[in-house]
Amino acid sequence: MKKYIGLSFLLTLLVMGCANRASAPGVSEDKILIGNVQDLSGPMKELGAVLPAGSNLYFKYINEQGGVHDRQIEMMVEDHQYNPQKAVAAAKKLIEKDQVFCLYQVIGTSPCEAIRPILAESGIPLVAPATQSGSMSDMSREAAELIFHTDTGYDKQTGILVDYILSQDSNAKIGLIYQDDDYGENVLKGAAAAEARTGISIQREAYQRGATDFAGQVANLMKGGATQVIIAGVVKEPIIVMKTAAAMGYAPQFFGTSPTMDHRVALAAGPAGEGFIASNFAYLWNSDVPTAVLYRELCEKYEVPEAYMGMYHFYGFATAQVLVEGLKRAGPYPTRNRLVNALETFNKWDEGAFPPITYSQNDHAGTESVVLVQVKEGKQTVITDWID
């Protein structure tokens, strides 16, 4: 009998030990479950396929090395079709049913804004939301203490572009084409701040998401005499705008916010896109920074299809590094609180993909600078260092 008592005591200890290893929802003896809400079948489904694939590439690499504190990272992806209501339902499912440890990379400004109340309610952190809206790091908003942004916001990007233009040409007349939604709103915020700061006035032209014709806007910029034009669009818009301008014999210097940095802009715009300058919150995937070198090695090793390789896949990869670093710092018994505290210890953390990242209790923006990339002879070339 005594033998059995001893044995059961040992067993209890063992079970308790296991329970300790399972320090929070989503964390088990050998696994950490991460939740991701993407657009898999809506207007941004292309990114929805590529971003998590880039993250999984890095997770695979980490898992093969034994994972983080001997736990394998596993990511569950749900679809929100770029619909905020569906994003709420998907986040709830991940948190309540699947019991994920944290949310990661949720794509789109409106979906991220929509899940703030759920974050606040469940105290679950959201690491690296995949949107460059500056509202993500506005610490006065709900659940801001749980959101860690990795991308320089559109508002800051717009300000940096205006400053850059004025530094090159003090007589510049700047025009701006923006998407008439929350993305554009954040861009306009940056433009208004830049106007107040520099005393210039910027000509604004709006378009609706999904527009295929920009003749009106381009003609207006031409009439207004804009010598530099910032395009706050995604991929199609800069291509069509520049082609339309070329067709009209109008040749201002074109600039773009980070979503226009896509390499297909240069490919599809052809000669009209030559000289186009885009700002980006991450370094080029085909550059020599350490993360990019590792990225290309792993792409080759795991035979990533060529169509996937590029800025967005690399972006997914780079944000995964931020998450993994946070998980490492959270220690062998991670809780959601410990992850938040761990991320707040980032001080000029630099792997090369992003500008040096610093978080603190009062600042979750992470970065404030961008790099400018210009299309030269059809190829993207970095023309500045990190600037802010």
Add this chain to the structure above:
Amino acid sequence: MDSLFTGLLQESISGTALGCIYALIALGFTLIYKASEVVNFAQGELMMVGAYVNFFLVTSFMAESGEPTGWIFLSGFIGSILFAVLFGWFLDRIINRPLKDEPVFSVIMATISLSIILRAVVSMFAGPMSLIPVSPFGNQIVAVGGIVISILDISIIVSAILLVVLFYYFFHKTKWGIAIQATSEDPVAAQLMGIAVKRVYGLVWIFSAIVATISGILLAPRMSLLDTSMGFLGLKAFPAAVLGGFGSITGAIAGGIMMGVIETISMGTLSFYFSWIKEINDIIVWIVLIAILMVKPDGLFGVEKVRKV
């Protein structure tokens, strides 16, 4: 004042090209509606499928021979049209015929489902990445005075005119065209008069798939990138069809072009001089639509239907 005039002219031409795309989709709506009073909500998706088929044909021919030549585009075009014929025939078999005697509403619901299925299936086959379409016209443009127009836009406008003339002739001068009109008027009487009503329905689905494919091939290079969301443009062509008068071929074209021009001018010159227009840009076509329907409830070219008791 001169720049105002050239601006308006430029926007009108560009808007006409955009409007011709709306018009071609609206023409597809009209063809099916004319024969069976069914609104095919998958018309935009038929266009998207056509654009994808053409893309894959052209790129696979190009992979064979390397350089994009006129022959490659021509064979891609013919191949896509052949596909459209089969596809239209197939859709008639799986959607229209089984639901022939059901309420029109059931067929409309079936076309809505079809649109969702087509988007999903194309995504499955083509992958999630958008594609860069190639155009036989490249980026060539012509400049006349201060006005510029791309060869692509000219080809869109010319194709729209050709198709309209063709269908107008077909509906008013040929036996089959008149048979379709008779079927639309009264299917039972038409059948009693010896018209093969089933074959008529099959024919309109095939025609409408062909029109959709042609508009897809023309639109893809204009959009610069090809993805499945192209089908949503079909929803924009719907008010165009209503504006012109549902069921009228001339109306579909006029409605489409009007919408394209209004959209472009309101985004351009109007927004430039009256900044408040910017706020209502996305609803301006709907405002015009309601205004016109108030005066002419059957649309611009619609025929008033009087049913005697």
